[in-house]
Amino acid sequence: MLYQQLVVNDQTRRDVALAWLKRHHPEEAARHLQRIPPHSDLWFSIVDRVEPRLGAIARISIQRMGSPDVCSACGDPADDYRLVNAAEAMPGVPSLRLCSDCVRIRRGGGEILEPIT
Ligand SMILES: [Zn+2]
Known part of the structure; x- marks a missing residue:
């Protein structure tokens, strides 16, 4: 027993x-x-091919805020994330730099975002 x-x-x-x-x-x-930091030259070279809209928006945010350390989408202070379900959500995008609001919105849209430490 x-x-x-x-x-x-x-x-x-x-x-x-x-x-x-x-x-x-x-x-x-x-x-x-996938240790490719968001907004690095390598990141842009990949994103411009697989998700050109994201690259274009990120450039505008960076230019507007005068720093690459901002949310790709809106320019607010941001952290780096890995898109766990990239295959379905944004194939090929290696990483994302997002503020807490944009993370919440994207998670609401079904993206699984894991902080990169
Ligand atoms: Zn944002």
Whole structure:
């Protein structure tokens, strides 16, 4: 009875660990591959191809605020995010610099945004 419970516990722990790996490892891999800071030259070269409107709006915000450290969309103070569901929302966009309001709006629209630390 005790042994059976130990086996069940062990299997459960393995299942949980496997599920965790499956769920988290691709993200870890993606994060290492996608260390492309928003508003960098490389970022613009990618975004201009895959999401030209975003690139154009970001340039206007940066020019208007006189700094690249602003929300791509509106120019407010911002943090960097990774778009977890980029494949469906904005394929190819490696990262986003967004203020809290724009993050809230985009999350409301179905985007899964994870802070980049
Ligand atoms: Zn904003």
